[in-house]
Amino acid sequence: MAEVVFGPVLILGGYGSVGSRTARALRQLHPELPLVIAGRDTAKAEALAAELGHAISAPLDLERDDLGLPADLEPAVVLTAVRDLSLRTQNWAAAQGAAYIALSDGVFEIGPAIAGFIRQPKAAPVVLLGHSMGSVPALAALHAASDFERIEAIEVGLVFDPADPLGLASQEDMERIGAIGPAPLVRSQGLWRWIGAPQTERSFTGIDGRTHQGATVGLVDVFSLSASAAKSVRVDFAEGQTASTLRGEKPSHEVIIEIAGQRKDGREGRFRWELVDLDGYAALSAKGIAVVIEGLFGLAGKPRPTSGLHLPETLVDTGHLMRRLAGFGIVMRET
Template identity: 20%
Template sequence: MNEKSILIVGGYGVVGGQIAQLLREKYPTLPIAIAGRNLEKATEFANKLNYAKGVELNVVSKESFAQIEESYSLIISVVNDPENYVLDYAIKHQIALIDITRWPEKFHEAVEFIKQKQVKAPIILSSGWMAGLLSLCAKVYAEEFSHVEQININALYSLKDKAGPNSVEYIDQLTKSFTVGANEKKKTVMPLTDPVVVQFPSGYKTKTYRMDTPDHVTLPLMANTDDVNFRITFDNELSMKGLLFLVKTNIWKLISGDRFTSIRRSVLYHPGSGGPHQVVIDIVGTDKTGKAIKREITIFDPNGQTHLTTVAVVLQAIKIIEHPNWPGDLYFPEQFPETFENIRPFVETWLATNKITLTVKDN
């Protein structure tokens, strides 16, 4: 493989496979390696793509990484990296990395891990909701504000959407407090609290509830605001009420731990043939003239959360592929190379090209 080849770890999974296919559409001759524990499955999927091959890789086996023979310019990791072996391999071999797998605790661990290393290629920790796309959009559309008082992100999750098992890992965080905001706005909150009523693009109106994501860390830094809040709800009202009951009565806490993992995940993991993913982002602040403004951004992807995640990951990949001299460092999904111009039109065009509806309305 040539110097521009890409390794997708978890490349034959639900999201990994879609990433590979979208990359192939964008770059018809770009060599792609599909990596996973099952070489037969990896090879079978790679054979459906041109300029692709399968690679056997077990992310929890350090010895497995020693078997990698090719040199890659980019690794896209779409499976959990519990021992940081993928992250460490990318840093040691000076390979750019996009990692979308880390929920807050592992996200913070990765940040500290990277700080101790000499990084010579871009490392993008893009583990926010939908691979950080929502925070990216919030940051882009907050650029015209002179002051951003608050950003609220609300997501409507379809329980019947296509999904891999990693997609519900957040359910293991539902008994842990977390921090939102910074400086005077900093406070500790609990998951599934402080509901707000939101009307989504389809017209569905319901309450959304707090959930911890890395967006609470990255977006305040990038959008220069001390108040960022992420909330979520499900499109199945009965399931949402059931989960609230389990958490509020401490039943969820009683079934925490590895022993009951399968039970917890069975509550919410029922992947189906697909369902739309909907998002409402509110930005509150003042414009350049000092006038108070509230901007609402809505995102509607009829092809669901796995598709929206895929589009977000390939957007991040484009930044690296088309800017090979981007300095090595830790980056978040809201950041672009300094040489990347017209970020807002790029984001809008990329979403529209992939049949994702984005609207912006000022109040």
């Protein structure tokens, strides 16, 4: 993004765990990209803006229709790294003609954002990005799936290390989804189903051969995975020590992708890929979000959108994601 004509990216809650990491990932990818770090604590916002360079800080008040932001602020993209139950953030972005990214909505929560888009479908792109890890696992699975002629099932397992705690916003999201959400949604044998125990439970093998006991959750990853035409898709979370922790290193985040079907070279069976971010879950999330933001500028292998309701796979070519991950030192390997 070498040209300033693309306009700034406004990160609401930009100094939080995921917001600040996303800002740093964007700065690594695009040193000249203008950034606006907005939050209630102006001192924290100013400090991060100064660290990043080519960035400014702004106040944020979610109780106001104008969000308390400067009247002359004209962002190209608005990233909501805070929870906004009023959707004032989406309304404000639409009024500015700015693309809007909704980060924390579970499967059962996307209705208000969709309704907001329906009322103003041509205002600007709206991206549903309530995926795990900024959609990296889903897009990585779709990349692997592109080598298949026929797919019976895609199963993604994520290992959260207790030594790599969730940020406050992420923790609140997971607690909310677990407390008030319905049974998780999966695609099973070609049908969308809300499932309960014991169908929600699944064990899978981590990168070091240990078995993790996981459970599926109600995230929108399943919508993106269904782009593969797989008959069955699900994503399961497990908590446990990652291989890096057991080696005496810092905690990491492990992504296990398993696909059953027939590959284009004729091989049939169940195939497996592994992806590890040694910097943990929040860092992987930030990298995925940064790549989706690239997609909104037409820099991720697909045309730049001017409007529309989007999932990340409509904005990001999966090969572009793999190249970006490699640049961050992350390689998906088939095992």
